[in-house]
Amino acid sequence: MTNPLSRALQSLGAPVTNALIKLGFACRFLVSVLKVSPFALCRFSLTMREIWFAGVLSVLIIVVSGLFVGMVLALQGYETLVRFGASSSLGVLVALSLVRELGPVIGALLFASRAGSAITAEIGLMKATEQLSAMEMMAVNPVARVVAPKFWGGVISMPLLAALFSAMGIFGGYLVGVQLLGLDAGSFWSQMQSAVDFRLDVVNGVIKSVCFGFAVSLIAVFEGYDAPPTAEGVSGATTRTVVTSALVILGLDVLLTAFMFRGI
Amino acid sequence: MKRTMIDFWVGLFIALGIVALLFLALKVSSQSSLPASSTYTVTANFENIGGLKVRAPVKSAGVVVGRVAAITLDPQRYVASVTMKLDDRYHFSRDTSAEILTAGLLGEQYVGLEPGADEKMLMNGDRITITSSAIVLEQLISRFLFSKADEGGNAHTEK
Incomplete structure (x- = not known):
């Protein structure tokens, strides 16, 4: 196995195998998190604390960027709609694009960079400073005590x-x-109300955001738990959380939209 | 941060999120499909439905009284069979006529109901017999062009 052709093929195959192995680890990790979740959710104060960190502290950035995105949509949409004399449909344009796409997607992207990176850094540092091993020494399951509340909080x-x-x-x-x-x-308001359907648009947007919540939280806790226990490893894991989350959010969005609105 | 403060802010956050969802549900969107219990179904055959879509409104005198539930092709007679769900509050006579109209020149297409004078009312599962099809703009234009061409041809032969 030393000729250049087989070495080139090896270097092509190694990243694919590594990615698959990591995906398998992530799936098994998800199963182990779900297995201990009933016990973790019984002590709801732990999850409450994580909702505070992931949710309450993200409210400001979500509210401000939501306001700005809506304003920009209205300004830009007006420029185009007024050419066709359809400026009264501006409410429809703003509401449909926010409820169907931008709310869940940009919300999830902001959530991944604001809360996901913090979750990864915290779990990674706990691993690097051997706090997770210390918990195991005391017969406390770190997945139930640390990881599951963070996952469900997200x-x-x-x-x-x-x-x-x-x-x-x-x-x-x-x-x-x-x-x-x-x-x-x-x-x-009335055009918006008659064009936006509760079941088709609002509920589908909520379903999307629940899926993104699962994906981002899983990526954040897994990257933290999987990080090499060094300063460099934790910083790399934090970066990977944000990049992988963004890719997974946008990829999932294409899939979900295709299923929801094209009815494939 | 004390435990009670965390509880307070988390409670406020969840309340805010639910308020936002209620705002989206009540103020931004509407339930376009009527509840199944308060509707009755009628069908109508059209020779051509043009661009009529499922969930298009059914209007009478401009008021929305129902929605198009299904559109299928009748395989025996090759006409479109349109199933409509109408609101229980509104009843129409048996000789009501249905036509496919367009909102504005390029707007969405809807079914317009014109009530007749019959004493008996349409019941669940009835069929509207008097219908007129959608106007297809291309057919109109081609008919107009052919008639113009005919006129020109006749004028030429008379000379």
């Missing part, structure tokens, strides 16, 4: 944050459309 926070993002974005669109550009408030 899963619970994500849909609420996405809903906040969408609501604030629509409010921002209202501020720009009605207060700044002078559209009629009645037609803004």
